[in-house]
Amino acid sequence: MYSPEILLTAVLNGLMTGSVYALIALGLTLVYGVLHIINFAHGATLTAAMFAVYVLHGAAGLDPYVAMIVTVPGLFALGYAVQRLVIGPASHGDDGNILLVTLGLAIIIENALLAWFRSDTRSIDVPYGFSVIEVGTLFLSLPRVIAVFGVLLVALLLWLFLARSTTGQAIRAVAKEKTGAALVGIDVGHIYAVTFGLGAACLAVAASLLMPTFLVNPRIGNAFVLVAFTIVVLGGMGSIPGALLGGLFIGVVESLSGLFMGESLGQIGIFLIFILVLLIRPTGLFGAKA
Amino acid sequence: MTKTAPGIRRRSLLAASAALPLAAPHVRAQPAAVKIGIIQPVTGALAQDGEHGRLGAEIAINEINRTGGIKALGGAQIQMVFGDARSTPEGGVAEVERMQGEGVAAIVGRFASPICLATTQAASRYDIPYIVDVGVSDQIVTRGLKNTFRFAPGFGTVTRTALDNLVAINEAAGKPAQTAVIVHEDGLFGSGMARLLNTQLPERGFRVLETIAHPTPSRDMSNVALRIRALQPDLIIPSSYYGEFVLLARTMQQQRIRPKVGIYAVLNGAASNFRFVREFPDAANHIMDCNHWADPRKPKTAEVRAAAEATGRFWLYNIPLNYSCVRLLADAIERAGSTDRVKIIEALAASTFADHIMPYGPTKFENGQNMGARPVNTQVQGGDIKLIFPREFADAQPVFPAA
Numbered sequence: 179m180y181s182p183e184i185l186l187t188a189v190l191n192g193l194m195t196g197s198v199y200a201l202i203a204l205g206l207t208l209v210y211g212v213l214h215i216i217n218f219a220h221g222a223t224l225t226a227a228m229f230a231v232y233v234l235h236g237a238a239g240l241d242p243y244v245a246m247i248v249t250v251p252g253l254f255a256l257g258y259a260v261q262r263l264v265i266g267p268a269s270h271g272d273d274g275n276i277l278l279v280t281l282g283l284a285i286i287i288e289n290a291l292l293a294w295f296r297s298d299t300r301s302i303d304v305p306y307g308f309s310v311i312e313v314g315t316l317f318l319s320l321p322r323v324i325a326v327f328g329v330l331l332v333a334l335l336l337w338l339f340l341a342r343s344t345t346g347q348a349i350r351a352v353a354k355e356k357t358g359a360a361l362v363g364i365d366v367g368h369i370y371a372v373t374f375g376l377g378a379a380c381l382a383v384a385a386s387l388l389m390p391t392f393l394v395n396p397r398i399g400n401a402f403v404l405v406a407f408t409i410v411v412l413g414g415m416g417s418i419p420g421a422l423l424g425g426l427f428i429g430v431v432e433s434l435s436g437l438f439m440g441e442s443l444g445q446i447g448i449f450l451i452f453i454l455v456l457l458i459r460p461t462g463l464f465g466a467k468a
Numbered sequence: 469m470t471k472t473a474p475g476i477r478r479r480s481l482l483a484a485s486a487a488l489p490l491a492a493p494h495v496r497a498q499p500a501a502v503k504i505g506i507i508q509p510v511t512g513a514l515a516q517d518g519e520h521g522r523l524g525a526e527i528a529i530n531e532i533n534r535t536g537g538i539k540a541l542g543g544a545q546i547q548m549v550f551g552d553a554r555s556t557p558e559g560g561v562a563e564v565e566r567m568q569g570e571g572v573a574a575i576v577g578r579f580a581s582p583i584c585l586a587t588t589q590a591a592s593r594y595d596i597p598y599i600v601d602v603g604v605s606d607q608i609v610t611r612g613l614k615n616t617f618r619f620a621p622g623f624g625t626v627t628r629t630a631l632d633n634l635v636a637i638n639e640a641a642g643k644p645a646q647t648a649v650i651v652h653e654d655g656l657f658g659s660g661m662a663r664l665l666n667t668q669l670p671e672r673g674f675r676v677l678e679t680i681a682h683p684t685p686s687r688d689m690s691n692v693a694l695r696i697r698a699l700q701p702d703l704i705i706p707s708s709y710y711g712e713f714v715l716l717a718r719t720m721q722q723q724r725i726r727p728k729v730g731i732y733a734v735l736n737g738a739a740s741n742f743r744f745v746r747e748f749p750d751a752a753n754h755i756m757d758c759n760h761w762a763d764p765r766k767p768k769t770a771e772v773r774a775a776a777e778a779t780g781r782f783w784l785y786n787i788p789l790n791y792s793c794v795r796l797l798a799d800a801i802e803r804a805g806s807t808d809r810v811k812i813i814e815a816l817a818a819s820t821f822a823d824h825i826m827p828y829g830p831t832k833f834e835n836g837q838n839m840g841a842r843p844v845n846t847q848v849q850g851g852d853i854k855l856i857f858p859r860e861f862a863d864a865q866p867v868f869p870a871a
Contacts, residue, residue, distance in 0.1 A: 297515030
């Protein structure tokens with residue numbers, strides 16, 4: 179049996195890892211809530227955002243957090259344009275097609291990154307990369323603590339945006355009733371693209387929060403997206419609080435089951451929950467009834 | 469034959485290659501190129517190793533072609549037929565089938581054991597001579613496949629040598645290390661290694677405190693670090709691929725966890741990788757590895773390393789191994805005097821090739837395994853990777869205990 183100190187550290191580690199899962203799930207769930215499709219290019223977009231942070235650090239000397247000034251608007255614009263110019267026209271009005279188009283985009287992005295950056299695993303060294311906050315006998319990684327607060331801030335901003343702004347209202351309207359929203363004069367195509375852009379912008383933030391302690395190679399996004407998908411299902415497809423709490427919960431489950439059952443078997447914990455949720459509460463913790 | 473036009477050269481390849489030794493003195497036309505298949509995973513999880521493997525093969529092929537090709541075949545140039553195994557056994561087998569279609573004389577390659585097992589078997593159906601570069605699973609050479617040759621040491625040899633060397637280094641330092649924690653990836657490679665270490669370490673006087681498995685890819689190694697902190701081992705023995713080991717080493721440095729004596733890796737993905745050493749010199753410093761490594765005393769090694777680094781890549785063991793494997797194959801084709809696959813297999817089986825850049829003697833194959841092949845110990849010292857053991861190859865002294 180482990181000492182309480184180790185258990186506490188494992189829970190905190192889980193919360194810190196889980197917060198980043200939550201942010202990635204946030205983008206995924208937002209796009210699902212409005213467009214009703216799973217964006218298969220989510221993982222590849224995350225990888226691209228991480229490479230963007232890597233390049234800005236290497237070429238322009240930008241700190242990963244400062245790089246957000248460039249990457250967040252950049253990814254938003256990219257997401258907007260891709261939805262407006264590629265996914266939207268290619269879907270021909272059928273949501274099923276969107277799924278295939280995003281899958282195709284994922285393949286293109288991953289292989290383009292492979293061609294540019296080759297397959298090496300890269301990481302960046304920032305002065306605070308190894309800094310810790312000492313709490314009693316615990317060493318909490320500074321960049322990972324920053325990540326937790328970063329994620330909470332983004333979730334709050336996103337929630338305020340959706341609840342208070344006109345565009346946010348329009349997004350919620352389109353999510354609820356596409357045809358009705360179009361009838362009252364909402365530009366559904368524009369709202370789709372804004373949502374897609376927001377999903378991509380979430381990934382830009384996640385990339386900046388990850389890079390000080392993590393690494394990047396052309397396949398790395400996939401490591402996160404399967405978990406993010408589980409979180410979206412757990413929290414309820416399209417639910418923002420669901421994604422946030424689900425992410426933190428899955429992070430802790432993964433950490434504790436990893437500690438007790440070993441890192442390999444620990445993954446089972448995540449997917450057991452996935453199956454249980456599907457069996458017992460298919461709409462997820464915060465999901466609306468279909 | 470005397471007026472071979474380029475257009476029909478490809479179609480008459482088989483006839484030409486059989487007839488060339490006879491025809492060569494009478495023709496001035498370029499002899500048909502010898503096609504060699506190079507299979508490496510250059511996409512997917514193992515792409516980094518695959519790319520470096522391909523680079524080593526390319527350096528060898530360029531060198532052979534520049535210095536007159538295969539002389540026994542009238543100076544025939546070597547033509548590389550490259551196949552991407554996409555990091556999966558199925559991908560590898562598909563490439564073997566394609567190479568059979570292209571009519572290659574032999575195949576070199578395949579990093580990673582599961583892929584090697586599948587591809588060598590596929591190649592054996594067509595009697596394609598097959599030189600395995602890195603796959604360490606001993607099953608590769610114990611299935612009785614006549615076409616399969618492994619230049620590098622297998623799992624049994626590597627682990628036995630790694631343990632013998634550890635005992636020797638430990639004893640020379642006054643036995644500071646007595647306990648160990650094993651960290652391994654949960655695939656065929658890491659799990660097999662962990663099983664073996666668990667039986668062998670106690671026999672050599674070490675106590676295994678715990679064996680920790682982790683998946684590839686891992687998103688977080690904090691828990692592994694936590695358990696290491698709780699166990700306080702003298703040694704950590706990791707067998708992981710690159711990304712996970714880097715994460716573990718960084719997490720341990722951040723959490724200020726140092727094993728009392730050091731990190732002694734066996735066939736580790738990162739401990740002999742310059743990217744890791746350059747990016748995190750502090751986390752990497754003094755990590756030891758028992759692995760494939762080129763012989764630093766051979767002049768050719770520096771030459772191949774310079775050629776590799778000129779392409780903007782780091783020096784990894786895949787490069788000298790594939791360079792040596794292609795040279796070994798070229799030597800066999802030279803002695804076979806033919807691209808006939810059976811003759812090449814016979815030439816490889818009887819091979820005593822010494823012009824490679826690994827710290828082995830001349831090749832001597834028994835059931836397809838090069839019996840002289842040995843791993844060596846490296847240690848990261850001051851931003852460089854040094855060979856520390858055995859002494860006869862070493863270019864530095866071990867720092868042990870390293871903590």
